[in-house]
Amino acid sequence: MSSRKRAELIQTVGTEVRRFLAGGIFFNLKVAEDIGINATDLQCLNVLELQGSATPTELAGWSRLTTGGITVVLDRLEKAGFIRRDPNPKDRRSTIIRPVMPAFAKLETIYRSKAEGLAKALSCYNNSELETIVDFFVKTNTAGAEEKG
Amino acid sequence: MSSRKRAELIQTVGTEVRRFLAGGIFFNLKVAEDIGINATDLQCLNVLELQGSATPTELAGWSRLTTGGITVVLDRLEKAGFIRRDPNPKDRRSTIIRPVMPAFAKLETIYRSKAEGLAKALSCYNNSELETIVDFFVKTNTAGAEEKG
DNA sequence: CTAAGTACCTCATTAAATAAGATACTTTTA
DNA sequence: TAAAAGTATCTTATTTAATGAGGTACTTAG
Numbered sequence: 344m345s346s347r348k349r350a351e352l353i354q355t356v357g358t359e360v361r362r363f364l365a366g367g368i369f370f371n372l373k374v375a376e377d378i379g380i381n382a383t384d385l386q387c388l389n390v391l392e393l394q395g396s397a398t399p400t401e402l403a404g405w406s407r408l409t410t411g412g413i414t415v416v417l418d419r420l421e422k423a424g425f426i427r428r429d430p431n432p433k434d435r436r437s438t439i440i441r442p443v444m445p446a447f448a449k450l451e452t453i454y455r456s457k458a459e460g461l462a463k464a465l466s467c468y469n470n471s472e473l474e475t476i477v478d479f480f481v482k483t484n485t486a487g488a489e490e491k492g
Numbered sequence: 493m494s495s496r497k498r499a500e501l502i503q504t505v506g507t508e509v510r511r512f513l514a515g516g517i518f519f520n521l522k523v524a525e526d527i528g529i530n531a532t533d534l535q536c537l538n539v540l541e542l543q544g545s546a547t548p549t550e551l552a553g554w555s556r557l558t559t560g561g562i563t564v565v566l567d568r569l570e571k572a573g574f575i576r577r578d579p580n581p582k583d584r585r586s587t588i589i590r591p592v593m594p595a596f597a598k599l600e601t602i603y604r605s606k607a608e609g610l611a612k613a614l615s616c617y618n619n620s621e622l623e624t625i626v627d628f629f630v631k632t633n634t635a636g637a638e639e640k641g
Numbered sequence: 642c643t644a645a646g647t648a649c650c651t652c653a654t655t656a657a658a659t660a661a662g663a664t665a666c667t668t669t670t671a
Numbered sequence: 672t673a674a675a676a677g678t679a680t681c682t683t684a685t686t687t688a689a690t691g692a693g694g695t696a697c698t699t700a701g
Contacts, residue, residue: 352623357611359629359633364520386514390514398680410680411659415681436667436678461632464632472624474501483610557689558691560650562649583697643701644699644700645698650695656688657686657689661683666677
């Protein structure tokens with residue numbers, strides 16, 4: 344019976360995703376240590392790199408910190424040269440946080456080397472399989488982003 | 493030219509994986525808040541659930557804490573009823589940390605509901621595609637575990 | 642049997658985050 | 672349009688979490 348096998352497959356995805364996340368959190372802690380910041384600060388840098396820029400309030404959301412907390416995070420990241428506070432032309436109360444090169448490049452380098460390992464792991468899949476993998480991530484990321492909003 | 497498309501696909505996997513991890517870290521913070529513990533303590537519970545049991549030193553590794561730090565984490569988790577310290581029959585200096593039901597069930601419930609969402613997202617794939625997805629996670633998880641050891 | 646090494650714990654100190662405002666602006670409403 | 676309500680960020684006193692340095696009890700190598 345194929346539906347039995349299918350149910351097993353789906354359950355296995357669940358377990359492996361949790362394992363993947365536990366490993367990812369561990370990896371994130373390691374990266375933070377390597378570049379000399381804490382995990383919270385790194386989560387902000389990650390969001391910044393993926394989105395290009397963000398307001399303090401958005402970053403507070405992603406890091407689940409109070410706005411007072413994020414101010415201190417940004418003070419640290421600004422002082423360390425990772426980010427810059429630009430005025431927000433749409434709202435004079437607000438600021439736009441942007442990555443600053445080259446401090447940011449340190450982070451890119453670490454992820455690039457990790458991406459190489461990932462590329463190697465992907466080499467055994469054909470294009471159609473790769474498309475399935477991409478599709479899975481895009482779908483779940485989109486669903487996750489909606490849930491958060 | 494297919495190799496161009498392939499390179500793009502591989503790069504997209506990289507970006508989407510980072511997005512997935514940023515979302516996963518966010519989700520983890522939310523779960524921690526929901527059950528009333530901090531992110532570090534939850535990372536320990538996650539490892540415990542995936543492995544069944546662990547020693548304090550192993551958990552210190554996964555959470556990148558000092559052994560002194562993990563003692564305090566375990567004190568908190570023990571007090572809150574999530575874990576229990578059993579003697580380690582192989583080494584009398586050591587202890588084995590085990591999940592305790594039903595406090596642990598709170599966590600299971602949250603992940604079960606998340607797993608339902610995941611199952612829904614997976615419903616559009618056929619068995620062969622699911623196998624590709626499982627294979628990808630198993631491969632990268634295994635590679636990650638080796639790197640850590 | 643001794644010396645070196647490991648596992649866990651303690652506690653004083655440092656670091657990070659919150660809670661509760663305060664300020665400066667924007668949006669709504671009467 | 673002027674007041675009221677709401678929002679974005681920042682400040683600071685306080686609480687919470689983690690480290691660093693060391694201690695005890697045990698194990699392993701010589």
